[in-house]
Amino acid sequence: MTDPAPPGSGAEPDRSRPPSGPGPVGGDIARIVYGVGERFRLPGLTERHSSVAVMGAFALVNGIISIAIMAAAAAVTGQPLIFPSLGPTAFLLFYTPTVPAASPRNTVLGHAIGVGAGYLSLVLFGLTDAGPALAEGVTWPRVGAAALSLGLTSGVMVWARVPHPPAGATTLIVSLGIIAAPVELAVLMLAVVLLVMQGVAINRIAGIDYPLWSPSSGRAAR
Numbered sequence: 001m002t003d004p005a006p007p008g009s010g011a012e013p014d015r016s017r018p019p020s021g022p023g024p025v026g027g028d029i030a031r032i033v034y035g036v037g038e039r040f041r042l043p044g045l046t047e048r049h050s051s052v053a054v055m056g057a058f059a060l061v062n063g064i065i066s067i068a069i070m071a072a073a074a075a076v077t078g079q080p081l082i083f084p085s086l087g088p089t090a091f092l093l094f095y096t097p098t099v100p101a102a103s104p105r106n107t108v109l110g111h112a113i114g115v116g117a118g119y120l121s122l123v124l125f126g127l128t129d130a131g132p133a134l135a136e137g138v139t140w141p142r143v144g145a146a147a148l149s150l151g152l153t154s155g156v157m158v159w160a161r162v163p164h165p166p167a168g169a170t171t172l173i174v175s176l177g178i179i180a181a182p183v184e185l186a187v188l189m190l191a192v193v194l195l196v197m198q199g200v201a202i203n204r205i206a207g208i209d210y211p212l213w214s215p216s217s218g219r220a221a222r
Contacts, residue, residue, distance in 0.1 A: 023050050028096055029095055031207075032203065033049040034049035035206030035208060062094045066198060084169060102199075104213050106163060110164025111192045114153045118175040124145070127141055127145055132176060142176065146176055150175075
């Protein structure tokens with residue numbers, strides 16, 4: 001049996017083997033690229049799964065697919081399904097899908113908490129019928145609504161043990177009046193669910209142990 005090359009020898013790592021930990025840019029993206037290559041019998045992809053260029057291209061394609069799905073659904077339904085906070089959620093689902101914050105439970109409930117906290121803040125500060133802050137300027141009631149919404153979202157996510165950082169952007173989108181009508185908030189949550197479904201599909205195809213709802217008990221306890 002051939003001994004492995006000693007450290008510092010300049011020998012290239014065997015990129016045809018499944019990665020057992022974070023790749024050269026961290027996260028699980030190297031494992032996902034490898035799994036997709038294995039699933040679709042693309043040896044060129046599996047052999048170069050740890051190439052930064054390949055991982056970047058994979059992330060680029062995933063981002064395009066995510067927004068394309070939302071845009072297509074928006075065109076069919078006539079509802080806006082593209083929201084700024086979906087961007088960081090998409091990156092989390094495909095960069096570190098095995099962390100609890102990226103699980104479907106945390107993603108859906110985190111955004112739901114953000115929506116609820118944002119709308120409650122609008123009600124408490126009498127801003128449900130006000131125009132968006134970007135059009136009308138930032139008033140003191142708007143400052144209070146934004147601060148309260150972010151505080152509530154952060155606190156409730158921790159109390160409920162469903163942290164999902166992008167939900168902090170969602171609650172500000174609501175409390176700043178960018179999206180405020182109840183029907184728009186329902187559409188926002190539909191978009192979150194569609195994105196989670198894409199995450200389940202791609203991660204499962206890649207052989208990643210991505211949960212269908214809750215993270216495993218071991219990961220959730222971290």
